[in-house]
Amino acid sequence: MRRLREKLYEWMQGRNGVDEMGIFLIGASLVLLIISSLLSVFLLSLIAFGLLIYSYFRVFSRNIGARKAENNRYLAERERLRFKLQSQKVRFGLRKTYKYLKCKNCKKKMRVPRGKGKIEVTCPHCGEKFITKS
Ligand SMILES: [Zn+2]
Numbered sequence: 557m558r559r560l561r562e563k564l565y566e567w568m569q570g571r572n573g574v575d576e577m578g579i580f581l582i583g584a585s586l587v588l589l590i591i592s593s594l595l596s597v598f599l600l601s602l603i604a605f606g607l608l609i610y611s612y613f614r615v616f617s618r619n620i621g622a623r624k625a626e627n628n629r630y631l632a633e634r635e636r637l638r639f640k641l642q643s644q645k646v647r648f649g650l651r652k653t654y655k656y657l658k659c660k661n662c663k664k665k666m667r668v669p670r671g672k673g674k675i676e677v678t679c680p681h682c683g684e685k686f687i688t689k690s
Contacts, residue, residue: 571616572623577630581611655690 572578585607592600617623647656654667657677661684668677672690679685 570618570620572614572618572620574615575623575627576634577627578611578614580630580634581607581614585611655688657688659684660686 585604588600588604588607592598592604614623614626653670655670656665656667658665659679659682662679662682664679664681666677666680668675668688668690670690674687675690676685676687
């Protein structure tokens with residue numbers, strides 16, 4: 557058993573191994589497999605197997621630089637989504653206190669207090685002024 561482990565360790569040298577993106581891919585393929593067996597949708601199980609094969613390819617890949625770049629892109633995207641979800645949550649919690657709107661000039665988001673009637677808003681990003689109902 558120990559020799560087998562050593563052999564496996566030797567064989568994995570110089571290969572990518574399991575990273576965060578790999579864990580996500582394996583998890584996603586498992587979820588897809590469960591859904592496809594519940595709904596008996598063949599296409600979903602094909603996609604699930606495709607993801608599984610791709611995740612194995614990434615685990616055993618020797619091109620560590622390319623896999624690392626993929627993983628970093630995955631992590632950045634995950635972080636971006638997490639941030640977006642978090643700010644949506646905050647926004648939802650404050651929906652009765654603030655009205656959220658976009659600047660007509662620079663399209664950036666801002667918030668104004670609710671229940672003040674017609675107010676003039678100055679964009680904190682570009683200084684554009686406009687009238688809105690709050
Ligand atoms: Zn603006």
